[in-house]
Amino acid sequence: MNPIRKKRLTLIGLMVAGIGVATWLALNAFDENLMFFFSPSEIAEGKAPAGHPFRVGGLVATDSVKRKSDGLTTSFTVTDNAETVTVEYTGILPDLFREGQGIVAMGQLNQSGVFVASEVLAKHDENYMPPEVADSLKTAHDQAVGANQKVSVQ
Amino acid sequence: MIVRFFHQMGSPRYFYGVAGKLIPWFMVSFLITLVVGLYYGLFVAPPDYQQGESYRIMYIHVPAAWMSMFIYVVMAVSGLISLVWRIKMTEVIVISSATVGASFTFLALATGSLWGKPMWGTWWVWDARLTSELLLLFLYLGIIALHSAIEDKRVAARAVSILALVGVVNIPIIHYSVEWWNTLHQPASITKFGKPSMDMSMLIPLLTMAISFKLYYGAVVLMRARAEIVERERNSRWVQDLVEQEAK
Numbered sequence: 001m002n003p004i005r006k007k008r009l010t011l012i013g014l015m016v017a018g019i020g021v022a023t024w025l026a027l028n029a030f031d032e033n034l035m036f037f038f039s040p041s042e043i044a045e046g047k048a049p050a051g052h053p054f055r056v057g058g059l060v061a062t063d064s065v066k067r068k069s070d071g072l073t074t075s076f077t078v079t080d081n082a083e084t085v086t087v088e089y090t091g092i093l094p095d096l097f098r099e100g101q102g103i104v105a106m107g108q109l110n111q112s113g114v115f116v117a118s119e120v121l122a123k124h125d126e127n128y129m130p131p132e133v134a135d136s137l138k139t140a141h142d143q144a145v146g147a148n149q150k151v152s153v154q
Numbered sequence: 155m156i157v158r159f160f161h162q163m164g165s166p167r168y169f170y171g172v173a174g175k176l177i178p179w180f181m182v183s184f185l186i187t188l189v190v191g192l193y194y195g196l197f198v199a200p201p202d203y204q205q206g207e208s209y210r211i212m213y214i215h216v217p218a219a220w221m222s223m224f225i226y227v228v229m230a231v232s233g234l235i236s237l238v239w240r241i242k243m244t245e246v247i248v249i250s251s252a253t254v255g256a257s258f259t260f261l262a263l264a265t266g267s268l269w270g271k272p273m274w275g276t277w278w279v280w281d282a283r284l285t286s287e288l289l290l291l292f293l294y295l296g297i298i299a300l301h302s303a304i305e306d307k308r309v310a311a312r313a314v315s316i317l318a319l320v321g322v323v324n325i326p327i328i329h330y331s332v333e334w335w336n337t338l339h340q341p342a343s344i345t346k347f348g349k350p351s352m353d354m355s356m357l358i359p360l361l362t363m364a365i366s367f368k369l370y371y372g373a374v375v376l377m378r379a380r381a382e383i384v385e386r387e388r389n390s391r392w393v394q395d396l397v398e399q400e401a402k
Contacts, residue, residue, distance in 0.1 A: 005238050005239060008237060008238045009238045012234060012237055012238065015319065015320075016319055016322065016323070019320055019323050020323050023323050023327070027327070027334075031335075034282050034334075034335045035335055036281040036282065036335065036336045036337050036338055037336050037338075038336075039336070057336060093275075094272075094273070094274060094275030095272055095273065095275075096204060096205070096273055096274075101204075104338055119275075119276075121274045121275045121276055121279070121338060122273060122274055122275060123274070123340070124204070124205070124273055124274070125340055126340045126341045126342060126351045127343070127351045127352070128202055128209060128212075128343060128351070128352040128353060128356050129202065129352070129353040129356075130200030130201065130202070130203065130353055130355065130356075131200070131201065131202075131203040132200070133203070133353055134203035134204075135203075
């Protein structure tokens with residue numbers, strides 16, 4: 001390669017590497033702010049900002065969804081399979097909201113540690129499958145769980 | 155043999171001729187894969203177990219998002235070659251890719267937004283994936299604006315190449331945003347390693363659409379490159395001969 005081209009290539013290489021490092025440092029510094037939500041474990045560790053609104057994300061725990069008598073307020077537990085947070089929300093829930101589904105809620109913790117949400121968004125996962133496949137997976141899972149339970153009973 | 159081919163493709167006149175012959179092939183194969191992909195995606199593929207029919211927007215959204223990044227990488231690589239080796243044809247490729255890249259980025263953002271409203275419950279959130287993809291759209295628009303702001307085509311090409319290379323740092327950020335940070339956007343279903351977390355019956359139409367969009371880009375970039383060549387070389391002998399032939 002002739003020297004002029006080599007010089008140009010090195011300069012460009014340095015430029016791109018420099019920008020890469022600068023961006024990496026900037027993103028590292030802003031890491032917390034780039035997180036769209038906090039998990040229940042992070043809230044338990046006290047990482048979530050106290051006193052102003054933030055987002056909590058996790059799975060809606062099974063059998064935790066309860067409707068209040070006013071018909072609009074729902075309360076449920078969000079879990080990351082380690083810690084849980086109780087969320088209360090008044091309003092219409094998105095289509096994908098159901099037990100076992102990932103959600104992200106925006107709001108604030110009140111005095112009694114209940115997360116009062118002003119907005120609830122459903123988080124979709126990366127799995128795409130036809131209903132029949134989902135059914136057969138569920139059946140297989142239930143059978144496996146059932147078999148384990150039988151073994152433990154014996 | 156291959157070296158000679160690339161060497162010849164570096165000549166605008168030769169490129170113009172070859173591109174003219176290739177465009178119909180790209181167009182025909184694009185249309186065939188588009189019809190097949192859309193038919194299998196919209197009618198044959200089963201509904202999703204959770205999203206029902208609404209997931210079908212991914213047959214446009216996912217390939218468009220892939221293209222938005224693919225085209226940017228093509229531009230950055232061509233930009234690098236233009237800056238180091240000062241090859242005219244790669245300069246032409248950089249600028250000919252910008253508009254089609256911007257269109258795919260817009261398409262990915264718009265279809266994602268349409269899907270987000272019923273599924274997530276919101277049109278838009280400022281999470282890492284969505285924000286970095288929006289930044290990509292601004293990069294494309296910046297490149298187009300910068301190119302048209304500079305009169306001298308070769309100077310413009312150099313400026314645009316530098317901008318394209320500066321912005322390329324955003325590409326890994328878009329790709330890994332769903333892994334590095336908590337985002338509302340779901341992680342990738344299809345990765346280079348490991349089994350895709352998507353049923354085969356849904357995956358095949360998706361890959362067909364991805365090929366289709368690539369072919370479309372091929373056709374459009376060749377058309378735009380030809381137009382750009384004719385404009386750049388308008389004072390040269392061969393272009394004037396060409397115009398005279400067309401006039402007859």
